[in-house]
Amino acid sequence: MPSAVRFGVNYTPSEGWFHHWLDFDLDSVRADLDSIAALGLDHIRVFPLWPYFQPNRTLIRERAVSDLVRLTDAAAERGLDVNVDGLQGHLSSFDFLPAWTRTWHRRNLFTDPDVLDGQAAYLRTLAAALADRPNFLGMTLGNEVNQFSADPHPDPDRATEAEIDRWLTRMLAACEEGAPGRLHLHAEYDATWYQDDQPFTPAQAARHGALTAVHSWVFNGTAQRHGRTSVPAEHHAAYLxxxxxxxxxxxxxxxxLQEVGAPAPLVPPEHAxxxxxxxxxNALDCPDLWGITWWCSHDVSRELADFPQLEYGLGLLTNDRKPKDMAHVLSRAASDPPPAPVPRTTALAVPADPAVRSACAPGGPVYDAYFRLVADGARPTTVLDTRATDHDHLTARGITEVVTPDQVLPTPQGGTRS
Known part of the structure; x- marks a missing residue:
């Protein structure tokens, strides 16, 4: 019986990485998609590079959009649905922003009226080009665009929470105008949940768009603090x-769970x-999980320079399209998923104030209490401290017990599996 949970992969082309849009080769893409479909996965997430598709604010290249449609059609031939990220944005340590937003034309990505007009037109155009394709899932606004909005980015586009709220509302509306009724969403890296001064907030992540997306990477301090086989490392995705x-x-x-991967050397290849x-x-033990989309499909070619070392080996498949052991793990999960999980009845109270969300970050009291509960055999979820006595809210979620971080007794350090 097929799983209600979707299993897919973030598509990294084996030839040319995302620069393949400059020399689009449909035969190479088809071979990549064949190797993905052979794993039994059902969807891919794809990444047009924004400056390649919209090099001028009023020029959206028809050839590039046509190539995206051809990729989507090739995916359909192999039984793969497609989610499209629009504003790339940031990928694998590189920023890809059009020249009309930088240096001599420096304008804020989230507040400048002309930039917003250009972004909305671009997202609407991509969505409209795919609106009649049955395998088009919908748009993600961009990949981890929150990294542009605050430190530690070297040249951030500062914005307030209210300005980001307006930006999200407008960009999601543009996607809906282009392709009504599809699954349009936005996605940020975990600073949204962990960094006190991020203008992209947890409330926005959980309330804007058709669903909530989380990106889980244990190089955020989790694996460094606890080790690769620890409870926090193996449950970090489920925690988010x-x-x-x-x-x-x-x-x-x-x-x-739109991005999750096994980053070396914190997770050595032999342990991936x-x-x-x-x-x-552990993620499949979370109720209401829409899907798991692994990062990424194919390794980055060693012929390409200047990537962080971990980026070269994150693929489920090698650069010559050979599946790794972790590809077989994901394939088995897709073919033989467990039954739908029962509700999680114990909730850990978390602060509703985004100015103290670092309590949820690695080393914070919420984070530590959550994993102490897991280590003790509980299956916790979370609830805002402002909703901790809201009977209707708790009942709707199946929560029967609420605990605070200071009520969770410490357990021995490490939490490593025996």
Missing amino acids: VELSKAWADDANRPVW AAFTEATVA
């Missing part, structure tokens, strides 16, 4: 899924399969 639910207004809002198996199993 459950943490996001505290801010959702819909008791059953779906959550998409075991890490993948544990991460996937």
Whole structure:
């Protein structure tokens, strides 16, 4: 019986990485998609590079858009649905922003009226080009665009929470105008959940768009603090899924684990399969999980320079399209998923104030208490401290017990599996 949870991969082309849009080769793309479909996965997330598609504010290249449609059609031939990220944005340590937003034309990505007009037109155009394709899932506004809005970015585009709220509303509306009724969303890296001064907030992540997306990377201090086989490392993805639910207004809002991977050397290649198996199993124990989309499909070619070393080996498949052990792990999970999980009845109270969200970050009291509960055999979720006595809210989510971080007794350090 097919799983209600979707299993997919973030598509990194084996030839040319995302620069393949400059020399689009449909035969190479088809071979990549064949190797993905052979794993039994059902969707891909694809990444047009914004400056290649919209090199001028009033020029959206028809040839580039046509190539995106051809990729989507090739995916359909292989039974793969497609989610499209629009504003790239940031990928694998590189920023890809059009010249009309930088240096001599420096304008804020989130507040400048002309930039907003250009972004909205671009997102609307991509969505409209795919609106009649049955395998088009919808648009993600961009990949981790929150990294442009605050430190530690070297040249941030500062904005307030209210300005980001308006930006999200307008850009999601543009996607909806282009392709009504599809699954349009936005996605940020975990600073949204962990960094006190991020203008992209947990409430926005959990309330704007068709579902909530989380990106889980244990190089954020989790693996460094606790080790690759620790409870925090193997449950970090599940933690973000459950943490996001505290801010959702819909008791059953779906959550998409849109990025998760096994980064070396914190997760050495020989241990990647075991890490993948544990991460996937724990995420699948989260109710209302929409899907798991692994980062990434194919390794980055060693012929390409200047990537962080971990980026070269994150693929489920090698650069010559051979599946790794962790690919087989994900394939087995997709073909034989577990039954839908029962509700999580114990909730850990988290601060509703985004100015203290670092309490949820690695080393924070919420983070530590959550994993102490997991180590003790609990299956916790989270609830805002402002909703901790809201009977209707708790009942709707199946929560029967609320605990605070200071009520969770310490357990021995490490929490490593025996």
